[in-house]
Amino acid sequence: MIIGSTKEDLTLEKRVAITPDSAKNIINLGLKVIIEKNYASHLGINDDEFKKHGVQILETSKEILSKNNLLLKVNCPDEDEIKNIQTNSILVGIINNKKDNKKIKNILSKKVKIFSLELLPRITRAQSMDVLSSQSNLAGYRSVIESINEFEKAVPMMMTAAGTVPAAKVLVIGAGVAGLQAIATAKRLGAVVSATDVRSSSKEQVESLGGKFLEVKQSENLETSGGYAKEASDEYKKKQAELMKEALKKNDIVICTALIPGKPAPRILNEELVKLMKPGSVIYDLASENGGNSAYSESGKINTVNGIKIIGTKNLMNKLPLTASNLYSKNLFSFVRNLYSREKQKFNINMDDEIINKTLVQEKS
Secondary structure, three states: OEEEEOOOOOOOOOOOOOOHHHHHHHHHOOOEEEEEOOOOHHHOOOHHHHHOOOOEEEOOHHHHHHHOOEEEOOOOOOHHHHHHOOOOOEEEEOOOOOOOHHHHHHHHOOOOEEEEHHHOOOOHHHHHHOHHHHHHHHHHHHHHHHHHHHHOOOOOOEEEOOEEEOOOEEEEEOOOHHHHHHHHHHHHOOOEEEEEOOOHHHHHHHHHOOOEEOOOOOOOOOEOOOOOEOOOOHHHHHHHHHHHHHHHHHOOEEEEOOOOOOOOOOOOEOHHHHOOOOOOOEEEEOOHHHOOOEOOOOOOOEEEEOOEEEEEOOOHHHHOHHHHHHHHHHHHHHHHHHHEEOOOOEEOOOOOOHHHHHHEOOOOO
16 A cells, blocks of 8 residues: 655645655555655755655655545645545545635545544543644744744843843733643743633643733633634623733733634734734734634734734744644544554445545535
8 A cells, every 4th residue: 555645735735744854754564655756855854854764755736646546635625636536445644624615625526535634532542643633833933933033122021230021921811732832832931820711721731830820700602612712792792802901011021822623713802902012012823824813913914003013924834834743743643543554454434434424525516
């Protein structure tokens, strides 16, 4: 059985689905690996590093697509790749049923089984495959680094002969994987950190990292059985806005990470709330590609309002492509290992396996 991977469109995506280490692990399962020439050269990984583990290098993506049984990608294949994709093969990657709907229909018409790691269930056995967690961890870290770069002031408290520089104050909205990493990173850099989340269960995690938890008193349960946030009621949103009014006046940097699975990002900071911040403050919106948590947030842009910088992210992993690729490729290997039966020497689409069942992409009308 052959696993292949083609190059991504480097104008959009710098991560790769297979690294030399993950290729070695895949080959150790008894599988063959084929990749396109200069597959990861933009990351400083030349073809020889793959070859020494037994990877076969082919000249074109068309050759890869015509020979592989399972295709590993970061994003959904483009239209040219879909034309050449092997009938009855398997595709694994980050495939968005909403964004990639037209492409998905074309791929499924070729009897290709599509698995999206965005759909992984939150169970212990799936943790090693959890791409959302691995990539969100990096996003939380990078959001703080980028924010501080734009803040243009010192972050930790400094005592000098000329006077004391106070520590910067950072507020993190949303205490999921990205939010918790943002808290940890900001604390390591010397900031005074606070955080808020609709899930009261996140209070303990925030405090364990040294952050102060800002809680909206409420009786409704805003956490799904899978541990994700639910959409809040209008009453909750009013209480949340009141909490934000006081918090925003005091904080220098706000990191927005709040997302609701399958829905646009909740708008937490309206125009009035944003303008409560001091000139020179920074809002970094990790949710901007999903609509944004903050007013004035646009994906890939920095907008300045009343001296406040509102930064919208776009393809943030392209700023950490090697680290992101290393983690992502390990997630994919874990998924492949679960899918492949060494005993039968074939990929086993066992629909009784919750991981396989939940990640299989079904066509939407």
